[in-house]
Amino acid sequence: MPISRADIPAEDAKGLVERLCHEWVDAQPVDREETQARVGFDEGTCLLEAQPDRLIVAVETLDDETLDRLEGRVNAALEGLTGVTLDIVWEN
Numbered sequence: 001m002p003i004s005r006a007d008i009p010a011e012d013a014k015g016l017v018e019r020l021c022h023e024w025v026d027a028q029p030v031d032r033e034e035t036q037a038r039v040g041f042d043e044g045t046c047l048l049e050a051q052p053d054r055l056i057v058a059v060e061t062l063d064d065e066t067l068d069r070l071e072g073r074v075n076a077a078l079e080g081l082t083g084v085t086l087d088i089v090w091e092n
Contacts, residue, residue: 002067004090005058013050019081044070
């Protein structure tokens with residue numbers, strides 16, 4: 001299973017985890033703790049971890065094409081919440 005990870009500088013990573021989960025909870029299964037979350041999408045899984053100065057995101061899917069789509073979906077959600085274009089570098 002392809003896995004991709006991004007390490008995103010963020011002043012309020014914990015708030016981003018909370019807001020992402022709130023955005024996705026109506027359409028996706030979300031399991032959230034204080035600084036971590038697991039979001040289940042039809043095409044894969046997204047893991048979120050808030051650290052003091054960054055948000056760590058990992059996505060896992062069945063194939064590379066789907067991995068690219070889920071990365072894009074996460075990018076769009078983060079940019080929508082922050083209101084800025086983020087230069088997110090995904091590592092596979």
